[in-house]
Amino acid sequence: MSEHSSPLTHAELVLFRFIQIMILHVAVREFIRGLDNRAVYMMVFSGVITVGMILSFWVKTKQVLIATMSIVSAMLLFKLITTFPGNSNHFYVELFTSLAILMVLSGPIDEKRKSIFRDYIMWLIVIVLAGSGIQKYLAGTYHNTAFMAYKVFSDPDFHDFYYMFDPAEARRIALQSTDEPFAFQNPFLRIMTISIPAVEILAGLLLLFNRTRVLGALVGIATLIGIEYVAKELMFGAIFCFMMCFQLPDRIFLRLIPLFIVIYILLTGLTLFVPSFIFN
Amino acid sequence: MNNRTLHIVLASIAIIWALWLPVHRFLVVKYDANPWKGAGMAMYTNPHSFDMNLDFYLDGIQIDIQSGDFTNSAKRDVNKFRVFRKHMGSMIKPDKLAYRLLEESRADMMILSIQLGRLNTGTGKFEIERETFTFHESNAPKSVAAPEQ
Numbered sequence: 001m002s003e004h005s006s007p008l009t010h011a012e013l014v015l016f017r018f019i020q021i022m023i024l025h026v027a028v029r030e031f032i033r034g035l036d037n038r039a040v041y042m043m044v045f046s047g048v049i050t051v052g053m054i055l056s057f058w059v060k061t062k063q064v065l066i067a068t069m070s071i072v073s074a075m076l077l078f079k080l081i082t083t084f085p086g087n088s089n090h091f092y093v094e095l096f097t098s099l100a101i102l103m104v105l106s107g108p109i110d111e112k113r114k115s116i117f118r119d120y121i122m123w124l125i126v127i128v129l130a131g132s133g134i135q136k137y138l139a140g141t142y143h144n145t146a147f148m149a150y151k152v153f154s155d156p157d158f159h160d161f162y163y164m165f166d167p168a169e170a171r172r173i174a175l176q177s178t179d180e181p182f183a184f185q186n187p188f189l190r191i192m193t194i195s196i197p198a199v200e201i202l203a204g205l206l207l208l209f210n211r212t213r214v215l216g217a218l219v220g221i222a223t224l225i226g227i228e229y230v231a232k233e234l235m236f237g238a239i240f241c242f243m244m245c246f247q248l249p250d251r252i253f254l255r256l257i258p259l260f261i262v263i264y265i266l267l268t269g270l271t272l273f274v275p276s277f278i279f280n
Numbered sequence: 281m282n283n284r285t286l287h288i289v290l291a292s293i294a295i296i297w298a299l300w301l302p303v304h305r306f307l308v309v310k311y312d313a314n315p316w317k318g319a320g321m322a323m324y325t326n327p328h329s330f331d332m333n334l335d336f337y338l339d340g341i342q343i344d345i346q347s348g349d350f351t352n353s354a355k356r357d358v359n360k361f362r363v364f365r366k367h368m369g370s371m372i373k374p375d376k377l378a379y380r381l382l383e384e385s386r387a388d389m390m391i392l393s394i395q396l397g398r399l400n401t402g403t404g405k406f407e408i409e410r411e412t413f414t415f416h417e418s419n420a421p422k423s424v425a426a427p428e429q
Binding site: 085086087088089092096099100103104106107110112113116117119120123124127128131132134135136138139140141142144145146147149150151154178179180181182183231 | 283318319367
C-alpha cells in the first residue's frame with residue numbers, strides 16, 4: 001500500500017483537520033483583502049495555499065501540510081515585518097498558531113503531541129479572552145460604561161445593537177455633545193456593559209480546568225458570537241470560534257469541520273456578492 | 281522536534297505572551313502606545329484617535345510647503361513616523377525627522393503638533409490632547425543640518 005493511501009491515525013486526523021481549516025482561514029482572509037486592495041499577489045497566494053489545503057485531503061501525509069504551512073508562516077512573518085507596528089492583535093494569534101503548527105508537524109504525530117498542541121491553543125484562547133477582560137477593567141472605561149457609550153455615539157453598529165434594548169437611551173447618546181461625559185443611565189445597559197469583561201475572564205478561567213473546559217469553550221463561543229454580532233470582526237470570530245471548538249471532545253470537533261468550511265465559503269460569498277456588507 | 285522540546289517551546293511562547301500583557305499596559309499608560317495594537321489584547325478599551333500636522337515657518341511667517349516639495353525618501357519617513365508614533369506613542373521621538381524636513385525645505389522653523397483623542401477615565405468625556413514640538417534650523421545637529429558639499 002502506498003504511503004499516501006495509508007489511513008490516518010486518530011491524532012493525525014484531528015490535527016490535520018485543525019490545520020486544514022487554519023489554512024482555509026488564511027486563504028479566505030487573504031482573498032478578501034486582495035479583492036479589497038486589488039492586490040493580485042494576495043489572491044495568487046490565497047489560491048496556492050487553497051490548492052495545498054485541498055490536496056492535503058487526498059494525499060494523506062503531512063508533507064503537503066508542511067509545505068503549505070511553511071508558505072503561510074513565511075507570509076505571516078513577512079507581514080509582521082512590513083506592517084509592524086500596525087499589526088492587529090488577532091494577527092498575532094494567527095502567527096503564533098501557524099508557527100506552532102510547523103513545530104508540531106516537525107515530528108511524529110501521536111496522542112501526546114496532539115494533547116500538547118491542544119493545551120497550547122487553550123492557553124492562547126485564555127490569554128486573548130481573560131487578557132482582554134482584565135485589560136478592559138484596568139483601562140477604567142467599563143466600570144463607568146464610558147467606552148461602550150462612546151461606541152454607541154461613534155459607531156452605527158454599536159448604536160443599532162444598544163437601540164434594540166433601549167431606543168431612547170441609544171438616541172440620547174447618539175445626539176449628545178462630545179463635551180458631555182459618556183455613560184449609560186439605564187441600569188440594565190450598565191450591568192450588561194460592566195459584565196462583558198467579567199464573562200471574558202470567566203470563559204478563560206473555565207477553559208483552564210479539564211472538568212470545566214467544555215463549559216468554558218461554550219461560554220467563550222457564546223460570548224464571541226455576541227461580540228462579533230456587534231463588532232463584525234467575522235474573520236477573527238470564525239477562527240477563534242474554531243479554536244474554541246478544538247477544545248471540545250474530538251468526535252464533536254470533527255463533526256463541526258464541515259460547518260466551518262461552509263462558514264468560510266459563506267464569508268467569501270458575502271464579499272463577492274454582497275459588497276455592502278462590510279466586515280473584518 | 282520531540283514532544284518534550286515541543287512542550288517547552290510552546291509553553292515558553294504562551295508564558296512570554298502572557299507576561300507581555302502587563303508590559304503593554306505599562307507602555308499604554310506611560311507612553312500613550314496604541315491599546316488596539318501590539319499584542320496587548322487591550323482593544324475595545326479606549327479609542328485612540330491620532331492626528332498630526334506639520335507647519336513650516338520662515339522668518340516667523342508661516343509658509344506653504346506641500347509634500348511634493350520633499351524627496352520621496354523624506355515623504356516615506358513622514359509616513360513611517362506617523363505610523364510608529366500613532367502606535368508606539370512618545371517612545372518615538374520626532375527630532376530626527378524634523379531636522380531632516382527642515383534641511384530639505386526653505387523653512388527655518390517647523391512646528392509639529394500631535395493630537396490624541398481618547399476617553400478621560402475619570403470624567404468619561406472624550407478629550408483631545410495636543411502636544412506641540414518646535415524645531416529651529418539653528419538648533420539642528422550639525423551632522424543633519426549642514427548642507428552637503
